Amino acid sequence: AQSVTQPDARVTVSEGASLQLRCKYSYSGTPYLFWYVQYPRQGLQLLLKYYSGDPVVQGVNGFEAEFIKSNSSFHLRKASVHWSDSAVYFCAVSASTGNYKYVFGAGTRLKVIA
């Protein structure tokens, strides 16, 4: 069974600073990895996804993530954050074969301050 750990419940960064949100997954096979963002009282929106190929994937709004298989990690990064990036970010993993189960991490609440 797959699992996801997001070790940072809350992260505060200054506007214009760089960002890294951590995600580690556990899955014995080839994982499908996702980062989603959730704004207050809304559903989740996909930022980016990784299946295979280049381990650095680009997403929307300047976000990117790097898949490091040896470390079972899929950290999310952004070079310069904006106040509008304040939200909750979820990392998720699903299995690669015949499995309809998507497992989400606990989420990281990002606060961008002036």
Place this chain on the structure above:
Amino acid sequence: AQTIHQWPVAEIKAVGSPLSLGCTIKGKSSPNLYWYWQATGGTLQQLFYSITVGQVESVVQLNLSASRPKDDQFILSTEKLLLSHSGFYLCAWSLSQGTGQLYFGEGSKLTVL
């Protein structure tokens, strides 16, 4: 374009009362459908999924049930609400089996008193 609509947006219900939440997907045939529950400030817990009309699989038991009466409709219900049912319920769809991204609705907020 595909759209996903959840209803109601919010409900306040009494313990022991029945509940029905709905989700409709337009613009996509035969989607895989999912129900997730999110405690306030918490992560998402997958409750059910359905890959075809009339067929629903349970992922976790929370005294809830789900049905898929039409290809584009997914219903979450219970006859007796518990306090622990409070939270945010999210419906989602995908095309591929567990490998495609999930597309989420706007959610239904449930408060059980």
